[in-house]
Amino acid sequence: MVSAPTLGRRRQRRSGEREKSIRAAALRIFRQKGYHAASMQNIADAVGLYKGSLYYYVSSKEELLVRLFEGRADQVLGELRVITDGTGTCTEQLRAMVRAYVLGVLRNLDSVRVYLHEEHVLPPAALRHVHAEQRTMRDLFEGVIDDGMRDGTFVGTDPKLAALALLGMCTWVHRWYRPRGRLTETAIADDFAERAIRMLNV
Amino acid sequence: MVSAPTLGRRRQRRSGEREKSIRAAALRIFRQKGYHAASMQNIADAVGLYKGSLYYYVSSKEELLVRLFEGRADQVLGELRVITDGTGTCTEQLRAMVRAYVLGVLRNLDSVRVYLHEEHVLPPAALRHVHAEQRTMRDLFEGVIDDGMRDGTFVGTDPKLAALALLGMCTWVHRWYRPRGRLTETAIADDFAERAIRMLNV
DNA sequence: CCGTTTCTACCGAACGGTCGTTTGGTATAT
DNA sequence: ATATACCAAACGACCGTTCGGTAGAAACGG
Incomplete structure (x- = not known):
């Protein structure tokens, strides 16, 4: 042998x-x-x-x-990090991030739905990992929003709350999007990216 | 007898x-x-x-x-209708609607979580009723947004998509809100109402 | 007021069914 | 001949639900 x-x-x-x-x-x-x-x-x-x-x-x-659940958030997280590590302005970064996030949801509908719906079934270790991923996601958005508020690009008082509002808007698409519906993936992603910017400007 | x-x-x-x-x-x-x-x-x-x-x-x-599930959406639906039937401007109406909706979620956390999470367990008749409630909710927001776009108060191209974005942002609070957290219910509701208006202005 | 009956609210065991999982066996490809 | 990929049956646990039984409160008759 x-x-x-x-x-x-x-x-x-x-x-x-x-x-x-x-x-x-x-x-x-x-x-x-x-x-x-x-x-x-x-x-x-x-x-x-x-x-x-x-x-x-x-x-x-x-x-x-x-x-x-394994590796399911890696692609989007990677894309987001590339954007935040890049050289764009806060506005450009946030626009790109929302686009990437929304497209990530729309192009992996089944995974996203299970990811969000069956969380509570996971054993403790796996659950902690998923929560850590979600926290990272939130931190990335919060960081860009915070930068924008410091340099006056964005206005508002609470970057945490702004990030949660934004992520809610983007995550919720998994509940209503139907693949052969009226709107294309990119149309939705672009619209939401624009809306996110407006939400943070006065 | x-x-x-x-x-x-x-x-x-x-x-x-x-x-x-x-x-x-x-x-x-x-x-x-x-x-x-x-x-x-x-x-x-x-x-x-x-x-x-x-x-x-x-x-x-x-x-x-x-x-x-029964009657669980009635209170918020009633409040929303009172607002849309009232005399406020589109901006005032939308601000009040978002406030009412968010507070409705925050003050009935358990109900909302079951309502959103266990939908698919319902028998067909009850499921249709729940879907009808959700459609009504969406229509109320869409109506005000549509009015605002017609008279130039709001800008944008798709009232349906705007309503979905807005409802997503507001509904998602049930996932992250913790009753004894940093922010009060009304602080969140007010912030989101303001954000909703910004999202629809240019 | 007392004795009897009736009915409520609940017990405690059992039932049929389904589920995730295990196991011993086997045809097939290598 | 040997390991692989799968079958077919069985097992134990647990689930939602049913049911005969009963203590005690309430209603009733005198």
Whole structure:
């Protein structure tokens, strides 16, 4: 037993695809019915397996949920940091941030809905991590708003409250947006970016 | 059996109080754990009964939830209608509406959280009713915004989108507000009312 | 006022069902 | 021949709900 037996390439790929399809089905079904109302049987049906067979890929239902949360905020957080580390004015930065955030929500609707709706099911460690992500997100907006207030670009008394107002407006789109609706993603993002600026000017 | 036997006054009152305490406990527990994760045993424990005994007052867990939704939006809807039917300018009306809405959320946190979180558990008829309430709420805001755009008080292109942005900002407070926090209810309501106006002016 | 009956409010156990998870087995590909 | 990917059945726990029973208060008859 010198070297671990190499897994066949085709098998490995098929197995990886199966795992992905399980996670995709779980995401969709958790979003539709909610975590508690969704059963392992539902997920198994969706991928064409017996529910017991899911445990070849997944150790528990809870783990399945926890993994759905992992890395979900990274892309938007990265985009936001690139913007705040850049050279734009406060107004330009905030406009770009709102755009990135709203597009992030609109382009990952299922993930966002599960992320916001099933938070309370997470085990303590995972929950703390999610809360930390949300705090970071808030801090990034608050920082730009605070900068703008200091240099007179923005007016108002409470950057924290302003950030919460702004994030609320942007986050709430996940509740009413329908992919084939009247408005395009970018139309909404641009409108909200403009509205955010107005909200902070006098 | 000419007249139904009169229920003793004391009994009647005690029984009514018990029913109220069951609903209050259900509201609190549904809010804390979510509808599906909350058990009838949890509710029974909270009021000091055996879980089977709850069915003397309630016909099912689902009915318990449905009743928690009933009339929950009426007060705020009434206040909003009084404002829109009044004689104020668009700006004055919108400011008052945002104030009323935000205060309605802040002063009924548990109800609002269950209302927004457990919607999807409702049977079809009750769900339609809730959606109708939400549509009415949106229409009231949209109407005032539309009036303001026509007469030049407000600027912008899409009253529907503006209403959604505004409602998102105001509704989202239920996620971050903590009763004994830094800011008072009225401070938040006033700030948001001002922000709403700014959002619609150029 | 007292004895009897009636009904309320609740107990305590049980039931049927569903759920997440485990396990022993097996066909297939390597 | 060996590990993989999956089946098929079963298990134990828990859930919402039902139900026969009962202590005690209220209503009733005298």
